[in-house]
Amino acid sequence: MGANKRPDSMARIVTKAQADAFIAAQIKEVRAQVGDKKVLLALSGGVDSSVVAALLIKAIGKQLYCVHVNHGLMRKNESENVVALFEGELDANLIYVDATDRFLNLLAGVADPESKRKIIGKEFIEVFADEARKLAGVSFLAQGTIYPDILESIEQAAGKKAVKSHHNVGGLPEDLQFDLVEPIKLLYKDEVRVVGEALGLPHAMVYRQPFPGPGLGVRCLGAITRDRLNALREADAILREEFDKSGLAEKVWQFFIAVPDVKSVGVKDGGRYEGWPAIIRAVNTKDAMTATIEEIPYALLHKITERITHEVEGINRVLYDLTPKPIGTIEWE
Numbered sequence: 001m002g003a004n005k006r007p008d009s010m011a012r013i014v015t016k017a018q019a020d021a022f023i024a025a026q027i028k029e030v031r032a033q034v035g036d037k038k039v040l041l042a043l044s045g046g047v048d049s050s051v052v053a054a055l056l057i058k059a060i061g062k063q064l065y066c067v068h069v070n071h072g073l074m075r076k077n078e079s080e081n082v083v084a085l086f087e088g089e090l091d092a093n094l095i096y097v098d099a100t101d102r103f104l105n106l107l108a109g110v111a112d113p114e115s116k117r118k119i120i121g122k123e124f125i126e127v128f129a130d131e132a133r134k135l136a137g138v139s140f141l142a143q144g145t146i147y148p149d150i151l152e153s154i155e156q157a158a159g160k161k162a163v164k165s166h167h168n169v170g171g172l173p174e175d176l177q178f179d180l181v182e183p184i185k186l187l188y189k190d191e192v193r194v195v196g197e198a199l200g201l202p203h204a205m206v207y208r209q210p211f212p213g214p215g216l217g218v219r220c221l222g223a224i225t226r227d228r229l230n231a232l233r234e235a236d237a238i239l240r241e242e243f244d245k246s247g248l249a250e251k252v253w254q255f256f257i258a259v260p261d262v263k264s265v266g267v268k269d270g271g272r273y274e275g276w277p278a279i280i281r282a283v284n285t286k287d288a289m290t291a292t293i294e295e296i297p298y299a300l301l302h303k304i305t306e307r308i309t310h311e312v313e314g315i316n317r318v319l320y321d322l323t324p325k326p327i328g329t330i331e332w333e
């Protein structure tokens, strides 16, 4: 494993002083590695890619080119927040690509979850590669690889079977081969967060709950349609707002809405109102391999139900999924 093995002597990063020392060392190392060359980074807005972006902005400033691909499956305001922070506040070279139509057109009519994942992963590479080709003279690709990713790929190489194909980003095409810059590859997630805070990233971004690469694509169950995807995005935003207000957001590892491709009969303004159900999922886990259900107080469930059914076009019921993992996985797809 060589440089991919965390040395036994490496202390766990817990304090700001340790994080500052790590940042200073990485700045030196990255500068020595890339010289005056250009570096490209796919910036999703997740914790890992955001920390790498902030670190590289400190190390090499405008030599870094961040590409944010909006695949149309982001949560409400997510892409807007990435642009506001990295372009607006951190003055990064940010290339924002709204690829919503490309993704949704390819996904139209595709109901199988693994096919959806494959399409999203493959298209992501293509959109990113298109942008990379437009930028002349890029020598390096930065990645937010962290230590568990390295450990997991060792396990997979050893033949362990995965339940879902979680790995969204495969390799780039042959004509685009770069040297890798992976400044946080020996860090565990909790250390990445400490480093993120030391870099001055907002708390909400550093402690953001995990969000799958295929995004809302695996929560808009079955074949995705724009109207159901919009309903899901709005319902999810209400859930997050209410979890934030009640303090539950700090206590629950992952929470979201899933919307199945099923309609039920309801009644609104005295007439028939067919709509989809919004399913609430809120789980706690240490490593995502098993998960337990977080108890949401009834009063809060009522409030969320009231808001979603009144404010979101197309939703006429709210359900609460009480299934642990196993037997249910965390996502529905």
Ligand code: XMP
Pocket: 117, 163, 164, 165, 166, 167, 168, 210, 211, 212, 213, 214, 218, 254, 288, 325, 328, 329, 330, 331, 332, 333
């Ligand atoms: P499951 O549904 O397998 O999810 O219990 C475990 C964790 O993995 C996330 N997840 C994904 N992450 N690409 C990702 O990057 C995916 O295709 C994917 N599918 C599930 C899920 O959100 C949970 O945190």
